[in-house]
Amino acid sequence: MNNLHVKTGDTAVVLSGKEKGKKGKVLSVNPKKGMVVIEGVNMVTCHTKPRRQGEQGGIVKREGALRACKVMKVCPKCDKPTRPAHKILDNGAKVCVCKHCGAEI
DSSP states (O other): OOOOSOOTTOEEEEOSSTTTTOEEEEEEEETTTTEEEETTSSEEEEEEOOOSTTOOOEEEEEEOEEEGGGEEEBOTTTOOBOOOEEEEOTTSOEEEEOTTTOOBO
C-alpha cells in the first residue's frame, strides 16, 4: 500500500472497531505500512523510562496507529465522511472533491 486517501492535517472519522465514530485530526501517516495516527483516538499506555538525569519516567498515554482502511476523510464544508472523488481542472491540476457537496477537499 503506497498511496493513501488521507493525509497529515486532514480530519478523519473511524469506521470500525472499538473507536468507531470518533473524529480527529490526522497526526501522522505511514504509507508503507498503511497506518495512520489520529488525535485523541486509540489511546495506548506507554511505560517510559527516564533517559536523562532529572527526567521524569512513568506511565504516559498517547495515540496508537490505526489501519488506514478503517478511517474515512471528513469534508470540511458539509462535515460528512466522504470517499474523495478526483477532478481535473482547466489548468491540468488534479484536486480532491467531496462526493456529497462537490467542494474541494
